[in-house]
Amino acid sequence: MKIPDKGLDKDTVFEKLERFRDDDANWREGKTFGYVFDAGEEVNEVGKKAFTMYLSENGLDPTVYTSLLKLENEVVDMARAHLNGDENVVGSFTSGGTESCMLALKAARDYAREKKPGIKEPEMVLPATAHAAFHKGAHYFSVKPVVAPVDPKTFKADVDELRKAVTSNTIFMVGSAPSYAHGVVDPITEMGRLALEKDIFLHVDGCIGGFLLPYFKRLGAEVADFDFRVPGVTSMSMDWHKYAYCPKGSSVVLYKNKELRQYQLFACSGWTGYTVINNTIQSSKSGGPLAATWAVLNYLGEDGYLKIAKGIMEATKKFTEGIKQVEDLYIMGEPEMSLIAVTSDTVNIFHLIDEMKTRGWYIQPQLALDDYKHNFHISINPSNVQWMEALLKDLDECCKVVKPLGLGGLPQDAIDNLSAIKPEEMDATMLNNLLSMAGMDGFDLPEKMAPINELLNILPPKLADKVLIIFFNELYQSKGETAKA
Numbered sequence: 144m145k146i147p148d149k150g151l152d153k154d155t156v157f158e159k160l161e162r163f164r165d166d167d168a169n170w171r172e173g174k175t176f177g178y179v180f181d182a183g184e185e186v187n188e189v190g191k192k193a194f195t196m197y198l199s200e201n202g203l204d205p206t207v208y209t210s211l212l213k214l215e216n217e218v219v220d221m222a223r224a225h226l227n228g229d230e231n232v233v234g235s236f237t238s239g240g241t242e243s244c245m246l247a248l249k250a251a252r253d254y255a256r257e258k259k260p261g262i263k264e265p266e267m268v269l270p271a272t273a274h275a276a277f278h279k280g281a282h283y284f285s286v287k288p289v290v291a292p293v294d295p296k297t298f299k300a301d302v303d304e305l306r307k308a309v310t311s312n313t314i315f316m317v318g319s320a321p322s323y324a325h326g327v328v329d330p331i332t333e334m335g336r337l338a339l340e341k342d343i344f345l346h347v348d349g350c351i352g353g354f355l356l357p358y359f360k361r362l363g364a365e366v367a368d369f370d371f372r373v374p375g376v377t378s379m380s381m382d383w384h385k386y387a388y389c390p391k392g393s394s395v396v397l398y399k400n401k402e403l404r405q406y407q408l409f410a411c412s413g414w415t416g417y418t419v420i421n422n423t424i425q426s427s428k429s430g431g432p433l434a435a436t437w438a439v440l441n442y443l444g445e446d447g448y449l450k451i452a453k454g455i456m457e458a459t460k461k462f463t464e465g466i467k468q469v470e471d472l473y474i475m476g477e478p479e480m481s482l483i484a485v486t487s488d489t490v491n492i493f494h495l496i497d498e499m500k501t502r503g504w505y506i507q508p509q510l511a512l513d514d515y516k517h518n519f520h521i522s523i524n525p526s527n528v529q530w531m532e533a534l535l536k537d538l539d540e541c542c543k544v545v546k547p548l549g550l551g552g553l554p555q556d557a558i559d560n561l562s563a564i565k566p567e568e569m570d571a572t573m574l575n576n577l578l579s580m581a582g583m584d585g586f587d588l589p590e591k592m593a594p595i596n597e598l599l600n601i602l603p604p605k606l607a608d609k610v611l612i613i614f615f616n617e618l619y620q621s622k623g624e625t626a627k628a
């Protein structure tokens with residue numbers, strides 16, 4: 144496709160945009176889990192209005208847009224207070240959890256470069272349940288990830304295993320509060336002690352739940368300490384665009400003090416253009432996400448969030464109790480917030496996910512890793528609260544529908560053959576053949592995802608990553624008419 148020779152009228156433009164969404168997951172209905180955090184039309188309106196109000200203001204230069212400096216200082220300070228940071232705690236507003244996590248790692252790396260120049264090949268220790276964002280950070284910033292197994296029953300970090308993983312090159316360790324996959328809080332207090340003993344950074348990843356957990360605690364839930372009150376915690380991340388219900392592009396990273404944050408910042412005077420001094424990865428950036436975050440936090444207030452938390456808490460209880468009645472399914476570990484991993488020994492989870500999709504439900508597959516079983520994940524939000532009974536009923540019925548299909552999986556010799564492929568040998572042609580064998584039509588997005596999930600589930604992670612990269616590399620190209628010369 145190419146830019147039209149003659150501009151379209153406004154109505155046509157918006158009609159087209161509207162139509163493109165026809166096949167998307169319909170999040171407004173509340174039957175989609177995990178992709179959209181929706182607290183209702185009114186909250187969305189507030190976020191949207193503030194977003195468009197500040198759409199054109201540029202976060203590139205806070206000396207020109209002092210409004211953005213003020214908004215950021217206020218938003219970060221609300222995060223500090225929420226996570227019990229003292230007056231020394233500072234931070235930055237970022238575009239999302241991934242950026243927050245990556246920046247904390249970058250700060251730790253640059254701190255070590257200066258303070259521990261003897262470390263030439265820095266390492267970070269992370270529980271197997273730590274978010275992929277840290278692996279991404281490791282990849283981008285050349286820090287070696289050392290993964291420690293978690294407790295196979297609770298799915299919480301095992302401090303003895305973490306201790307074993309620490310070497311003289313370790314600079315950084317991660318704990319989750321809670322973890323995305325199983326929704327459990329790592330033993331942050333014990334991890335803080337280890338971090339102090341070894342003189343390494345301890346980052347608490349509260350991206351998904353750092354915001355909601357304090358409200359759960361106030362409503363009577365048992366929540367172990369996980370924030371800046373814990374000695375040894377050096378940085379934290381928390382996403383506003385998840386359980387704080389702000390529009391996407393919104394997160395915060397906090398540091399124990401300014402001395403640590405300094406290592407996150409980047410300045411460049413060594414070129415011919417304007418002076419560059421960036422707190423975060425982006426340089427030019429819309430003021431929209433920041434203004435929207437300020438607006439939603441002020442609009443909902445503590446009372447608004449507490450009310451939301453109560454609804455979520457009750458719905459989660461309904462779900463975790465109800466799932467016990469579904470013969471084929473069980474919950475992994477004991478979720479401490481509203482993030483739940485469900486698995487089965489008797490039905491194929493991937494078929495179940497496809498079957499649920501035919502009934503309008505989007506539930507997320509999570510692949511197996513080592514001895515941690517594959518499962519499906521749901522994150523419960525206000526828009527989902529009304530659907531708990533219906534969800535349980537459909538899960539039960541869909542289990543019965545897919546049970547006769549068996550547990551699936553590929554024959555062992557096929558698994559062995561596939562696993563023997565070296566990632567660097569895999570290419571588009573080879574993958575195309577593989578996908579055809581799995582019943583897929585080349586690189587077109589399939590109706591049923593089970594075959595591809597099944598394949599990814601058994602491949603060694605490095606090979607699965609290569610498969611995903613090739614698949615996306617093929618997926619992202621226009622299938623429309625090509626530009627005429």
Ligand SMILES: *Cc1c(COP(=O)(O)O)cnc(C)c1O
Nearest residue numbers: 239240241274276323348350351
């Ligand atoms: C979502 C999430 C992230 C990454 O956040 P994005 O906003 O998707 O970039 C990091 N850690 C945890 C625990 C998360 O749930």
